[in-house]
Amino acid sequence: MAFQSLDILRLSATTVPPTSVRAPVTGTVAKLIDVSKCIGCKACQTACMEWNDLRDEIGYNTGVYDNPHDLSAHSWTVMRFAEYENPNGNLEWLIRKDGCMHCEDPGCLKACPSPGAIVQYTNGIVDFHEENCIGCGYCIAGCPFNIPRLSQTDHRVYKCTLCSDRVAVGQEPACVKTCPTGAIVFGTKEDMKVHAAERIVDLKERGFEHAGLYDPPGVGGTHVMYVLHHADEPSLYHGLPDNPSISPMVRIWKGLAKPLALAAIALTALAGFFHYTRVGPNEVTDDDEIAAREEAKRLREQRDRPAGDQPEGRTEEPIK
Amino acid sequence: MNHDRNHDNPNLIVRYTPNERTNHWITAITFVLLALSGLAMFHPAMFWLSALFGGGQWTRILHPFVGLVMFVSFLILVLRFWHHNYLDRNDWQWMRQIDDVLANREENLPEIGRYNAGQKLLFFTMVACLALLLLSGIVIWRRYFSFYFPIDVVRAAALIHSIAAFVLIVGIIVHIYAALWIKGSVSAMVRGTVTLGWARKHHPRWFRESIK
Numbered sequence: 001m002a003f004q005s006l007d008i009l010r011l012s013a014t015t016v017p018p019t020s021v022r023a024p025v026t027g028t029v030a031k032l033i034d035v036s037k038c039i040g041c042k043a044c045q046t047a048c049m050e051w052n053d054l055r056d057e058i059g060y061n062t063g064v065y066d067n068p069h070d071l072s073a074h075s076w077t078v079m080r081f082a083e084y085e086n087p088n089g090n091l092e093w094l095i096r097k098d099g100c101m102h103c104e105d106p107g108c109l110k111a112c113p114s115p116g117a118i119v120q121y122t123n124g125i126v127d128f129h130e131e132n133c134i135g136c137g138y139c140i141a142g143c144p145f146n147i148p149r150l151s152q153t154d155h156r157v158y159k160c161t162l163c164s165d166r167v168a169v170g171q172e173p174a175c176v177k178t179c180p181t182g183a184i185v186f187g188t189k190e191d192m193k194v195h196a197a198e199r200i201v202d203l204k205e206r207g208f209e210h211a212g213l214y215d216p217p218g219v220g221g222t223h224v225m226y227v228l229h230h231a232d233e234p235s236l237y238h239g240l241p242d243n244p245s246i247s248p249m250v251r252i253w254k255g256l257a258k259p260l261a262l263a264a265i266a267l268t269a270l271a272g273f274f275h276y277t278r279v280g281p282n283e284v285t286d287d288d289e290i291a292a293r294e295e296a297k298r299l300r301e302q303r304d305r306p307a308g309d310q311p312e313g314r315t316e317e318p319i320k
Numbered sequence: 321m322n323h324d325r326n327h328d329n330p331n332l333i334v335r336y337t338p339n340e341r342t343n344h345w346i347t348a349i350t351f352v353l354l355a356l357s358g359l360a361m362f363h364p365a366m367f368w369l370s371a372l373f374g375g376g377q378w379t380r381i382l383h384p385f386v387g388l389v390m391f392v393s394f395l396i397l398v399l400r401f402w403h404h405n406y407l408d409r410n411d412w413q414w415m416r417q418i419d420d421v422l423a424n425r426e427e428n429l430p431e432i433g434r435y436n437a438g439q440k441l442l443f444f445t446m447v448a449c450l451a452l453l454l455l456s457g458i459v460i461w462r463r464y465f466s467f468y469f470p471i472d473v474v475r476a477a478a479l480i481h482s483i484a485a486f487v488l489i490v491g492i493i494v495h496i497y498a499a500l501w502i503k504g505s506v507s508a509m510v511r512g513t514v515t516l517g518w519a520r521k522h523h524p525r526w527f528r529e530s531i532k
Contacts (some may be wrong), residue, residue: 013364113361114376134376136361137462141475150462155377249475253482258363261486268490272497275422282424282522283503289517292527293331296516299531 010120012112020122028124030189031162031173033097034199034227035237036208037183040065040079040095044175044184048077051163051174071098073151076160077175080238096226096237097175097184100147100160102126104220107246108159110254111142124189124223125164130156142254144219144244162223192225199227218245332513333530341512343397350390351492357383358485384461391454398447404434405444411437426521434526438498442491449488456481 008018049055056074059067065081077099084092106126109118117132118139128139128148135155139148148157163173171177172186185195196213203211212231215221226240234240336344357379360369370379410430414421414437420428421438435443458465459477466474499505504518519527 013367015364113364113367115364115367132376134361134370134380135462136380137460137466138361138478140462140466141460141471141478146471155463247472247475249472249479253475253479257479257482257486261482262363262365265486265489265493268493269497272493272501275497276501279422279424281501281503282426284515284517284521288521289331289515292516292520295520296330296527296531299528303531 007122008119009122009124010106010109011116012109012118013115022122024123026188026190028122028189028223029162029167029187030124030192030222031102031176031184031186031224032192032196032227033224034183034185034196035094035096036199036203036211036227036229037181038079038095038097039181039183040081040093041180042067042079043178043180044097045075045077045079047174047178048160049075051166052076052161071147071149071159073149073153073156073158076100076158082236082238084236092229094230094237096240098238100126100162100224101145101216101219101244102160102162102223103144104222105246107142107144107219107250108139108148109142110246111138111250113138121164123167125162125167126223127161127164128157128159130154130158133157138254142246142250144241144246160224189221189223196225196227203227203229214240216241216244218243329513331516333516333519333527334512335508335514335519336512338512340397340400341509343393343400344509347390347393347397350386350393351488353386354383354390355485355489355492357386359489362482362485381463384457384463387453387457391450394446394450398443398450401443405440407437407440411440414438415441431525432523433529434523436523442495445491446488449484449491452480452484453488456484 006019006022007024009020011018054074054076056068056072059069061067062069066078068075068078071078077097080096080098082094082096084094086092102125104124106118106120108128109120109126112118113136114132114134116129117134118126118128120126133156135150135157137148137150137157139157140146140150148159150157163171163175166173173184176184176186185192187195193213193215200211200213208229210232211227211229214226214228214231214234226234226237228234228237228240230236233242235242353373356369357373359366360373360376360379361367361383367376370376373379373382410432413430414432417429420426421436456477459469459474460466460481469477499509502522504514508514508518516527519530
């Protein structure tokens with residue numbers, strides 16, 4: 001989805017700064033998902049399908065509420081249902097709307113080798129421009145949240161756009177618009193933090209002493225945040241990473257290794273050039289050829305001679 | 321000097337048979353294609369190289385298939401030349417005298433057989449790189465294989481693939497430079513023969529073994 005081309009903070013596989021004079025005065029945006037208000041109705045999934053014209057394949061019921069079971073190129077958000085037995089022996093049904101977290105430091109964008117296939121707008125939204133996607137799947141390796149999905153039909157990667165097309169014209173994302181309980185809200189990141197703080201006070205009053213905001217610093221914070229009743233244990237929520245960050249292997253691979261390797265390759269070639277211009281080629285002279293022919297002649301004569309005729313005690317002079 | 325490349329010419333020694341040369345050049349051509357397409361996906365400054373392959377998607381599609389061709393071709397090459405590349409005591413001496421090697425003072429070096437220590441080391445470096453490239457390449461071949469592996473294995477494979485490719489590219493630059501530096505080497509692989517003088521100067525032990 002193309003956004004105003006001047007509102008770009010970062011472009012994948014681009015080494016020069018993007019156009020950067022425009023900056024939103026209100027700061028970045030964020031979607032806040034209050035899992036304590038979520039009833040698991042999946043209206044957000046439906047709104048996402050409708051707005052983005054996505055229809056996934058009909059799957060099978062395997063005895064859990066998750067439907068579809070996982071994110072796919074056609075399902076950009078999925079409700080994850082986790083059954084948690086708390087220390088008091090009570091069941092807690094922890095429901096989390098899963099999808100792209102829109103990291104401030106996006107691992108997908110870092111890993112992407114195709115210029116402009118992944119962009120980060122100045123408002124914080126991380127968006128895939130599939131027309132530039134080459135289908136390598138590096139973003140999948142880069143993502144700390146296991147979000148991007150490669151389409152098996154067009155071999156491009158898809159994920160939640162945070163409805164960048166709607167946000168661009170001043171509307172909230174489709175999932176936010178449709179949420180019947182107000183569990184999903186959208187606004188500036190600052191406002192969302194204030195709103196979350198109020199919700200956290202409320203949850204703490206109601207006995208969830210570890211209630212808190214999920215805005216993981218390991219990825220520089222995210223533009224999709226959760227209010228969790230158990231913010232001390234995010235992994236309770238169907239494996240939400242406790243402390244996500246870009247893998248060090250991806251950091252080396254798509255960080256330091258790139259300039260160092262290229263420089264070393266260029267220097268190796270240059271070293272060859274300068275060796276050639278300083279020391280020069282190693283050539284065989286006519287004298288070398290004559291000496292070699294003479295020696296070859298000697299060797300042939302020696303070998304043609306019957307074994308018994310070999311003069312005793314005389315060995316061939318070693319040749320340097 | 322006689323430039324007749326006839327293999328019966330007594331002043332020439334056959335260094336590479338037509339099959340060996342074809343095998344080498346298939347490996348070489350696929351290597352060039354792989355290095356260019358791989359660099360396109362490695363560093364943004366090199367992404368323009370993807371245009372040579374018909375764009376980013378085609379680069380991504382072709383690279384692994386060309387990789388399989390290179391691996392098979394290289395494997396055959398390895399089987400052909402493995403027994404020529406055993407390192408011996410002379411080779412360690414050769415490496416200690418690398419300054420003589422670089423200064424073209426071959427007369428000071430120990431007697432070299434079919435291959436010198438540098439060639440042998442490069443051979444085994446390439447064997448290691450190719451093995452790593454195949455294994456890691458399969459893991460990061462998103463279209464057919466990546467989903468069989470845990471994400472951390474895929475990440476490690478991506479890193480290993482780029483490191484092995486880097487070592488291989490640097491190794492091949494050295495290999496190509498050595499061929500240009502030691503005059504007469506290129507025609508060994510293009511025409512198959514070397515002159516007696518070349519053989520005696522650069523590979524004296526092999527020279528004597530080859531005189532029939």
